[in-house]
Amino acid sequence: MGNTLISMGAKHQLSERDICTKYITPALQRAGWDIESQILEEVSFTDGKIFVRGKLTARGKRKRADYILYYNSNPIAIIEAKDNNHSVNAGIQQALEYARILDIPCVFSSNGDAFLFHDRTAKGMNIELELGLDQFPSPEELWNKFKIFKGIKTEEQERIISQEYYSDSSGRKPRYYQEIAINRTIEATVKGQNRILLVMATGTGKTYTAFQIVYRLWKARVKKRILFLADRNALIDQTKKNDFRHFGDKMTWVKKRQVDKSYEIFLALYQGLSGNEEEANIYKQFSPDFFDLVIIDECHRGSAKEDSAWREILEYFTNATHLGLTATPKETNEISNIEYFGDPIYTYSLKQGIDDGFLAPYRVVRVGLNIDLEGWRPPKGKLDKDGNLVEDRIYNRRDFDRNIVIEERTDTVARKVTEFLYGAGRFSKTIIFCVDIDHAERMRSALSRHNADLVRENYKYIMQITGDNDEGKKELDNFINPEEKYPVIATTSKLMSTGVDAQTCKVIVLDSNIQSMTEFKQIIGRGTRIREDFGKLYFTILDFRNVTDLFADPEFDGPPIRIKEASEEENLSTIEDEEEEFTNPIIDNVSGEEISVRKPPVRYPDNDTISYVREGSDKTYVSGVAVSVLVTREMYFDNEGRPITVSLKDHTREIITNHYSSMTDFLNRWNQSDKKAAIIKELEEQGVLVSALQDAVNRELDLFDLVCHVAFDQPPLTRxxxxxxxxxxxxxxxxxxxxxxxxxxxxxxxxxxxxxxxxxxxxxxxxxxxxxxxxxxxxxxxxxxxxxxxxxxxxxxxxxx
CATH class of the missing domain: 1.20.1390 (PWI domain)
Known part of the structure; x- marks a missing residue:
């Protein structure tokens, strides 16, 4: 027997790893588990949250399971091991937490003497029982429990969910959340669910997840012909060249009027399949039952809208399984992902991605300009650039660059962005989101003046990348390519807000009045990718319009809310629309730019000779206005991703006093610790922002004095x-x-x-x-x-x- 190998006294001297090697692994093998194909030991399933200290970064702890047991490519059991100085059930709570995260039904804890088995499929009182080392369940026993857990009832369903993942020479495998998304989609499909929604934050690999779903269903011959729909050429191109490239000659991009139906995987633009004229509706060259699976990428856009031409395509192929992919489900009076697809079968949020270390954390620097915060009223008789009298009223940030252009404001924003890049690195990839195309054009010019030295070296240092600018659009691929040096700075309005895989983007500048939560989430997503090989571990948001107030909105990283037409009995004051002002923006199908429906020029009957607007434009252009920065402050976020609204010192005091009951408790921990750096890391993982706290209190203090001073009111000493x-x-x-x-x-x-x-x-x-x-x-x-x-x-x- 395993537990008689070593005397009890000697067993207490063994490390946790020794317990695994001498007792747990042999017990699994005796139960019939194959060590090569079914047992994975010391499985790190997260990358460890990235902590930013000034310009330095560090990784937090990875979540690591001691054992994950697999059967037919599915993770079905988890074991948490402890050394023999712990009880047999000491690891069960940690194992249960990991099992919840990983969607695993069978949970075990062991100290080398026995196993505690927590069965998440059990009914009644049999949820936990202790098993001897020779009583560990066989693979088939736990597989049967897994099938109960997942509701798999037929041999055909079992065959399909057992299909292997695609693997190549690179050894790439799905991350744990991708694995869950893939498995849940396949499970839903085999149970006959035909409308499926996956919500995964930008940068978490939606297309790779979709590829593995398609591959497994296609390989199992459940879905033989698949249509992948997107609404931008760049998205189709990225999909074809990257994740879907393994389909090779089985795949085609539908571009021509005559369709070759001999392929099995079809990629297409919505607008490439449909049009205003009946003969332009290429999708009707396929029979309604031609496709078994239709994947709708970025489905928060047109496909969710009931009267959309794009919806016609989906309704035409109504008998196929429809899988919607989005980072931002859209729910307004007119548009509803949930109404069409149903509730998401899996959601992996931005907050989860940052906590797991798969997505880059962000810091926010808010810059308040005097005319934005105080408003601007033109002095009496103020003329615009064309010599027309400027309307006498108070203008605020909602007016700037939409109704009125103040040249000095544009110049000040460009100067502050340049100033920031001097500290962050002048070749830090930067996207500047502007109000419209005109604003993006003017911002490019202003930035070029402030960066004349680098523009002189290469004019592509700064590029306007908008739907109307062919030269700029040609540079989009170079901007998002980590290997390409230029362009470095891109000014845009809508074109780059979604579907642009800018992996090395380090700075996002917000100089647009963004009110849509969907658009805001998409824009933040441009910076969330990590590329450690290019030094990209976090990004900075420069906010000139207080757009980041949306971080405090409970909708920011929460579940979508369904808002539909209300009945007469409902109190309309309780219904809120997420896009009150811009409920139904018009989007150009080719460029993705929002087309503004503008009011006619303002005329005042008391003086027909005075025009308040330029001819051909609804904007007033003025100069000679004193613009300055009133306040610059950095926002901090707690370890739940929420903005810290109390003072940093009060926030830190709350964390520390929750962690240590008294100053004596802290001193004992400090004195007993072999390495003080471990305590620093421990407190950072609790949410203490050490570097920011040093900035706020005194950079000459170390953590010991910071804690004693901030949490326990002790007079500090500098180092x-x-x-x-x-x-x-x-x-x-x-x-x-x-x-x-x-x-x-x-x-x-x-x-x-x-x-x-x-x-x-x-x-x-x-x-x-x-x-x-x-x-x-x-x-x-x-x-x-x-x-x-x-x-x-x-x-x-x-x-x-």
């Missing part, structure tokens, strides 16, 4: 003051001359950079420590690693005495 106190005690006399100099150098390093630096193994390899010899030589000065470690701990105790 230099702590170093001076140590030097005054003259405690170095017990060390040799060289060792003493090393410790003094470590003290100086602490004064400059903090405790985490002197605890790191790399500190002995950098200035000024490198002057004392190699790390090995320095450690030998103390008589070996154990003595060096003891000397370092002694130094720390002196620092915090």
């Amino acid at each position: 230099k003051e702590r170093v001076n106190n140590v030097k005054k005690r003259n405690y170095f006399t017990k060390y040799g001359e060289q060792s003493k100099k090393v410790l003094e150098a470590l003290l100086d390093k602490y004064a400059d950079e903090g405790i985490a630096t002197i605890e790191s193994a790399e500190v002995l390899s950098i200035d000024p420590l490198v002057n004392f010899g190699t790390p090995r030589e320095i450690i030998d000065m103390f008589g070996g690693k154990e003595n060096y470690t003891a000397a370092l701990k002694d130094l720390e105790s002196q620092l915090y005495a």
